[in-house]
Amino acid sequence: MVNKHEPHLDRTFAALADPTRRALLARLGAEETLSVSELARPFPMSLPAIMKHLDVLSDAGLIERQKTGRVVSCRLNAAPMEEAMDWLNHYQRFWTARLDRLAEFLEKAEPEPEDSCPPNRASPSGDD
Known part of the structure; x- marks a missing residue:
């Protein structure tokens, strides 16, 4: 399952690592298509900065x-x-x-529960 080098997976995780890019993807998930200017509108950064984020998303195939x-x-x-x-x-x-195997191991290793306080056999009035 684990390959030593998966560049497409690396690009996907790298693209998803940035909160601005995740926000751009969320906006695109809510709309079928958006223009670059519509995508950039809510972000407090320049259009060239948004374009760089879109380049990363595009390179990752997202x-x-x-x-x-x-x-x-x-x-x-x-x-x-x-x-x-x-x-x-x-x-x-x-x-x-x-973790399931660890839980099974711990359940088998647990001692039987004992009463932490044995009942007091002395009379409550102390009239012995």
Whole structure:
């Protein structure tokens, strides 16, 4: 399952590491397509900075761009994220199995519960 070098997976995780890029992807997930200027509108940064983020997303295959006249529109491509999820799910199953075995081991190793305070056999009034 684990390959020594998976550049496409590296690019996906690198692209997803930045909060601005994740926000751009979230906006594209809510709309079918958005122009670059529509995507950039809510962010407090320059259009060239947004374009650099879009370049990273495009290089990772997470977005597709289409130019119609002077307008560049972007669309989400979730396939690389699905591959990343498959990779993460592999390790989730691995750690879940390990933790389940640890829980079984600890349950078998636990001593029988004992009363922490044995009952007091003395009379409550002290009239012995």
